[in-house]
Amino acid sequence: MNASYRGSARVVxxxxxxxxxxxxxxxxxxxxxxxxxxxxTFSCMGNCKIKGHVHADxxxxxxxxxxxxxxxxxxxxxxxxxxxxxxxxxxxxVKVTGNLEAQGSVExxxxxxxxxxxxxxxxxxxxxxxxxxxxxxxxxxxxxxxxIRRSSWMSVKNWIKSQMKTELTVSVIEGDDxxxxxxxxxxxxxxxxxxGKGCEIGRVEYxxxxxxxxxxxxxxxxxx
Numbered sequence: 506m507n508a509s510y511r512g513s514a515r516v517v518x519x520x521x522x523x524x525x526x527x528x529x530x531x532x533x534x535x536x537x538x539x540x541x542x543x544x545x546t547f548s549c550m551g552n553c554k555i556k557g558h559v560h561a562d563x564x565x566x567x568x569x570x571x572x573x574x575x576x577x578x579x580x581x582x583x584x585x586x587x588x589x590x591x592x593x594x595x596x597x598x599v600k601v602t603g604n605l606e607a608q609g610s611v612e613x614x615x616x617x618x619x620x621x622x623x624x625x626x627x628x629x630x631x632x633x634x635x636x637x638x639x640x641x642x643x644x645x646x647x648x649x650x651x652x653i654r655r656s657s658w659m660s661v662k663n664w665i666k667s668q669m670k671t672e673l674t675v676s677v678i679e680g681d682d683x684x685x686x687x688x689x690x691x692x693x694x695x696x697x698x699x700x701g702k703g704c705e706i707g708r709v710e711y712x713x714x715x716x717x718x719x720x721x722x723x724x725x726x727x728x729x
Contacts, residue, residue: 524557541575558592565596576609593626604639616648619656633680637687641673651678654686654701672703 513529514522516536524540532549541557547565554572559565561579569586576592584601593609603620605611610626621639630648635641636656655671672687683695687703694710704721712729 599630635673637671637673640670643673643675645677646675646679648680650682651680651695652684653688654684655703 511526513531514527515531516522516534518534519536520534521537521539522530524538524542527542527544530538530542530544530547532551532553534551536549536551536553538553538555538557541559542555543560545562547559547561549566549571550568552570554574556574558575559573559577559579564581564583565577565579566583567586567588571586571588573588573590573592576595577590578595580596581598582594582596582600584603584605587604588601589606591608594607594611595613597614599611599613599615600617601620601622604622605618605620606623608625610629611624612629614631616628616630616633616635618635619638621637622635622641622643624643626644628643628646628648632650633646633648633652635653637654638656653673672689674689676690677692677694678685678688678690679694681696683693683697684699684701685693685704686701689705691707692710693700693706693708696712697714698709698711698716700706700709700715700717700721700723702718702720704718706721706723708725708727709715709723710727710729715726715728717723717726
């Protein structure tokens with residue numbers, strides 16, 4: 506996006522900044538952005554509510570809790586904490602450690618999730634690597650390579666203590682190379698498909714190869 510940026514904005518403590526175009530936005534503390542924002546880089550350590558769409562040309566980095574009351578787009582999203590986007594998420598690189606919620610779809614070349622994710626629409630990524638920690642829900646997932654498993658953070662002790670069912674619930678997964686664990690899906694469709702432990706799949710359609718773990722459950726298996 507071509508933008509005529511105007512200086513930088515910084516909040517330390519409690520405060521707010523106007524929406525608009527900035528070179529750099531840096532927030533340490535609790536803040537509101539009072540309108541749509543375009544910037545080169547955005548950094549938040551704390552809590553922030555953005556009242557509108559967001560575009561970051563280079564980097565959008567969050568350590569804390571951010572709500573975007575609109576769509577998010579940019580080159581790279583790095584999250585340690587929680588991000589709630591009331592629209593679509595579109596970026597080249599999306600890295601999440603924590604919780605991502607999107608009321609639209611998520612599109613990225615490289616998507617890495619370590620934590621929990623709720624997406625009302627479609628995840629579309631060249632490579633989607635999702636490490637589950639807690640219950641996750643997505644409408645559909647599409648991509649070239651899709652890997653879904655439990656996070657390595659989850660020791661047995663922590664899982665029992667959390668009392669959460671750590672699995673992904675999704676309607677359709679479609680890709681070229683698919684490896685799944687702890688996934689509930691109506692349909693899985695791919696070239697090479699590996700259905701691992703903890704999976705419950707209604708229908709599997711594959712072209713080249715299919716491997717199903719003994720502890721996994723599948724309904725119909727069809728070679729295309």
